[in-house]
Amino acid sequence: MRTMSLDQIRTVAPSVFSTKPYAAMSEKYRFFETSHIVEALMQEGFAVVRAQQSRSRIEGKQDFTKHLLRFRHASMADSAVQSTVPEIVLVNSHDGSSSYTLSLGLYRVICLGSYWIPGSWM
DSSP: OOOOOHHHHHHHOGGGGOSSOOTTOOTTOOOOOHHHHHHHHHHTTEEEEEEEEOOOSSTTOGGGSOEEEEEEEGGGTTGGGOSEEEEEEEEEOSSSSSOOEEEEEEEEOOOSOOOOOTTTTO
8 A cells, every 4th residue: 555645745735734715715614624634534544545636727726726635544554455445535625616525435446557637536
């Protein structure tokens, strides 16, 4: 299992570490720091195995856009030999484009050679 460090996550999905909401958000918007959830899950033995975030054409909004993190528990370290692996999927944004969701799912390995199309998860 290949895991990501906090620095690697910050490089790929900087909006995960936003400490405030996007400036255009109203007073009714409730800000929920994704980084606190990441740290709490890491303390419980979960590691980020994938991080990504959406793009924005609006200047200055990139650090607040929708992001997705996939977590696996350390007990799944030998998951390369398993065909199905449980994962926690966290989705959030700080610009109002998405609400905070935490889901449990099963990642099913279909083939060893795979590719990812940027932006295909949204």
